[in-house]
Amino acid sequence: MRVFGMAGTLRDESFNRRLLDAARAVAPQGMEIVPHDIEDVPLYDADLEKEGDPEPVQRLKRAIGQADALLISTPEYQHGVPGVLRNALDWASRPPGAAPLTGKPVAIMGATPGFIGTARAQKQLRQLLAYNDCPMVMEPEVLVGHVDEKVDHDGHITDEETLDFVRELLGNLAGLVAIHEEA
Numbered sequence: 001m002r003v004f005g006m007a008g009t010l011r012d013e014s015f016n017r018r019l020l021d022a023a024r025a026v027a028p029q030g031m032e033i034v035p036h037d038i039e040d041v042p043l044y045d046a047d048l049e050k051e052g053d054p055e056p057v058q059r060l061k062r063a064i065g066q067a068d069a070l071l072i073s074t075p076e077y078q079h080g081v082p083g084v085l086r087n088a089l090d091w092a093s094r095p096p097g098a099a100p101l102t103g104k105p106v107a108i109m110g111a112t113p114g115f116i117g118t119a120r121a122q123k124q125l126r127q128l129l130a131y132n133d134c135p136m137v138m139e140p141e142v143l144v145g146h147v148d149e150k151v152d153h154d155g156h157i158t159d160e161e162t163l164d165f166v167r168e169l170l171g172n173l174a175g176l177v178a179i180h181e182e183a
Helices: 017-028 046-050 054-065 083-092 119-131 160-182
Strands: 002-007 031-035 069-073 106-111 143-144
Touching: 002 017, 002 054, 017 031, 017 106, 017 143, 017 160, 046 106, 054 083, 069 160, 083 119, 106 119, 106 160, 143 160
Parallel strands: 002 031, 002 069, 069 106, 106 143
Antiparallel strands: none
């Protein structure tokens, strides 16, 4: 099973990149999480789209299209989804009716040094993905608060409870993909 992995951030040392790395390390046998950077995806512009998708957008769409599912690790900025993540999803939702994002199974997780994790960003993200008819893993909600206390000096997430939640999320994603393929 090939899973498109995306951290909704541009920051190299992002906790959400680290959470995505942790997911890759604990993924169940047979699941490959392939990370994809969104740093070179231009701002969505219908005029630009009319001329043909820029190469970074073509790569993004191709990678999503080749995946069986998506795993998104999102920060929370100002109680919501980061603009760079929203922008990438805007591109991936085009063209209507034939977009690579449409109907793709998705699991969401997120990490922040804050107290409540990324609950508000994840809620917004679920709304965006519902519009694209994406089946979503609903449990467990992986809302990693105080993530700065859950990493070692090399930046690896070491908190076993967090890793257990990620394992469960990925197991449920595998189950959702199996159901989606049967339909």
